[in-house]
Amino acid sequence: MDSLLVARWQFGITTVYHFLFVPLTIGMALVVAILETAWVRTKNPLYLRATKFWGKLFLINFALGVVTGIVQEFQFGMNWSSYSRYVGDIFGAPLAVEGLAAFFLESTFLGLWIFGWHRLSPRLHATAAWMVAAGTAISAFWILAANGWMQNPVGYTVNEVSGRAELTSFADVIFNRIVWVHWTHTILSAVLTAAILLLAVSAWHLLRNNEVEMFRRSAALGSVLVLVAGLGSAFTGHTQGQIMTEVQPMKMAAAEALWQTEAPAAFSLFAIGDIENGRNHINITIPRALSLLATNTLDGEVRGINDIQAEYEQTFGPGSYIPPVGWVYWSFRLMVGAGFLMIGLGGLGTYLFLRQRLTEVRWFHKAALWALALPFVANITGWLVTEIGRQPWTAFGLLRVEDSVSPSVGAASVWLTLIGFTLLYGLLAAVNVYLMRKYAVEGPTAETDPHAVGRAFAY
Numbered sequence: 390m391d392s393l394l395v396a397r398w399q400f401g402i403t404t405v406y407h408f409l410f411v412p413l414t415i416g417m418a419l420v421v422a423i424l425e426t427a428w429v430r431t432k433n434p435l436y437l438r439a440t441k442f443w444g445k446l447f448l449i450n451f452a453l454g455v456v457t458g459i460v461q462e463f464q465f466g467m468n469w470s471s472y473s474r475y476v477g478d479i480f481g482a483p484l485a486v487e488g489l490a491a492f493f494l495e496s497t498f499l500g501l502w503i504f505g506w507h508r509l510s511p512r513l514h515a516t517a518a519w520m521v522a523a524g525t526a527i528s529a530f531w532i533l534a535a536n537g538w539m540q541n542p543v544g545y546t547v548n549e550v551s552g553r554a555e556l557t558s559f560a561d562v563i564f565n566r567i568v569w570v571h572w573t574h575t576i577l578s579a580v581l582t583a584a585i586l587l588l589a590v591s592a593w594h595l596l597r598n599n600e601v602e603m604f605r606r607s608a609a610l611g612s613v614l615v616l617v618a619g620l621g622s623a624f625t626g627h628t629q630g631q632i633m634t635e636v637q638p639m640k641m642a643a644a645e646a647l648w649q650t651e652a653p654a655a656f657s658l659f660a661i662g663d664i665e666n667g668r669n670h671i672n673i674t675i676p677r678a679l680s681l682l683a684t685n686t687l688d689g690e691v692r693g694i695n696d697i698q699a700e701y702e703q704t705f706g707p708g709s710y711i712p713p714v715g716w717v718y719w720s721f722r723l724m725v726g727a728g729f730l731m732i733g734l735g736g737l738g739t740y741l742f743l744r745q746r747l748t749e750v751r752w753f754h755k756a757a758l759w760a761l762a763l764p765f766v767a768n769i770t771g772w773l774v775t776e777i778g779r780q781p782w783t784a785f786g787l788l789r790v791e792d793s794v795s796p797s798v799g800a801a802s803v804w805l806t807l808i809g810f811t812l813l814y815g816l817l818a819a820v821n822v823y824l825m826r827k828y829a830v831e832g833p834t835a836e837t838d839p840h841a842v843g844r845a846f847a848y
Contacts, residue, residue: 393794395803396468399810403460404776405769406814410454410821412768415529415576416583417447418522423610425515435603442833443587443607446825448503453821460810468803472783472793479545479556480535483563487531495524529579530572537568539784540775541636547787554787566632574625578771581618581731582764587611588738589761590829592754599832605748608757612738612747619732626728626771627682634683634691637785639701639710640778642694643717645679646672652690654679657718664714667695705786712780720770720777727767734760 421444428436462484465473473480498520505514538544544561545554556562588611591604634641642648646660648667656678661671680689694711701710734756741747779785783793 392798392800392803393791395800395807396464396794396798397790399468399803399807400461400464401776402807403457403464403810403814405772406818407454407457407461408768408772409765409818410450410457411529412575412579412582412764413586414447414451414454415522415525415579416581417443417450417586418518418525419580420583420587420610420614421447422515422518422522425518429511429515435606438600438833439603439607442603444502445828446586446590449821449824449828451499453817457814457817468795468798469783469793470795470798472788474553475788475793476545476554476784479538479542479554479562482556482559483531483534483538487528487535490524490531491528495521495528498524526576529575530568533572533575534563534565534568536775537565537571538562539782540571540633540779541565541567542784542787554784567629567636570625570629570632574622574629577618577621577625578764578768580614581622582768584611584614584618584735585731585757585760585764588615588734588757592757593830594832595748596751596754601748603833608738608747609742612735612742615731615735616739617735619728619735623728623732626725631683631685637779638692639694639697640712640717640774641683642692642697643712643714643778644721644774645691646714646718647679647691647693648695649693650690650696651693652680653677653688654683654691656682660718662714662718664711708781710781712778717774717778720773724767724770724774727763727770731760731763731767 421440424436424443425440427433428440465480498517501509501517502514502521505517509517542554543565544556544558546557547553548555562568587607591608591611594600594604595608630641630644645654645657646662646669647654647657648662648669653676655674655676657669657672657674659671659673660669662669677687679691681687683689683691694714698710702708737753738747738757741750741753747753781789781791783790
């Protein structure tokens with residue numbers, strides 16, 4: 390393997406690993422803030438027990454997730470120096486703001502939340518929880534602003550003298566049409582991830598009749614959040630897909646294995662493609678459904694891979710502009726399938742909650758346990774669609790991947806760090822799973838006995 394391929398593998402592995410932690414951290418911050426607010430408003434000790442229990446799981450995931458994100462930023466300067474040199478004037482701005490948001494806002498209030506239990510009033514302490522939740526969401530926005538620029542470069546000019554892309558409008562970068570829907574979709578997906586964890590852990594305890602009242606309330610909150618966030622994720626994902634059909638038509642054509650332009654266009658359920666000849670051997674479809682999804686009409690035109698490839702060759706020069714179709718196609722279907730399964734689970738849980746049967750239906754609790762993997766499958770495959778579907782570009786239409794890698798870093802150096810990071814991250818993953826499982830199974834500790842906390846945190 391040459392240094393380019395190894396560098397791509399390294400960045401892909403570290404990104405996917407990091408994204409296992411990020412959505413859960415963002416979502417759990419909101420869950421903890423909601424539960425602590427419920428305690429402040431009702432003075433019900435059960436909500437305080439729930440706040441401390443779920444807060445412990447949030448902190449474990451937060452601590453391990455931060456480490457993996459730092460490594461990614463180092464890679465921009467080490468493995469992808471040509472990319473950083475070319476677009477650093479633009480790409481570095483939102484990342485700098487994200488650093489300020491994460492390490493000053495988020496970390497400051499997280500410290501207040503951790504160490505302020507006996508020092509802050511309940512309302513101030515709950516406010517700190519909300520500020521942590523806001524900080525995680527703000528940090529995500531700036532990361533996605535940087536990524537959104539890579540998907541749809543705006544607000545820049547190329548300096549012919551320096552040969553670099555230079556920022557001309559920071560507002561254009563912030564208000565990039567991709568960024569806001571991408572951010573909303575990511576936040577809702579994060580809430581969905583945390584809600585599934587909430588529901589699955591609660592189901593485990595309810596099956597064993599542990600802390601039934603506390604976990605009944607947690608399961609109810611989880612069910613409602615799964616339904617609401619799941620529907621919201623589906624809607625924003627649909628909107629995101631329509632925007633991508635306009636700005637990155639190749640990505641969406643690859644996601645559908647649509648080789649020829651169609652009007653009306655059918656939605657593919659299952660396809661086996663012939664990439665060399667630009668066609669499908671087998672393709673089971675729903676007539677007109679893709680036109681409806683992409684254009685909101687039943688007869689709208691959706692462009693195919695072959696036509697887009699021909700256009701890009703005229704615009705950008707000879708070469709292949711087709712991403713790995715199989716990866717994009719099947720990742721998209723795994724993401725959508727996992728999403729609809731979670732929506733169904735949330736709808737069923739909400740129905741059982743409204744019928745006051747949430748603690749009785751044991752098969753639902755078992756289904757919730759099996760569903761624990763679904764949000765992680767959806768998050769990772771969604772990210773694969775976004776990033777692999779953009780290939781062969783790092784900055785779409787502006788800079789190709791092979792022109793972004795560091796010219797002086799050899800394959801051996803990247804291999805060494807790839808192996809090191811993989812082993813280290815594997816160890817961290819094992820530690821995270823062990824700690825999360827240990828404290829999730831253990832349940833609320835004696836420290837959060839309802840009578841004790843009632844005295845310790847009385848107004």
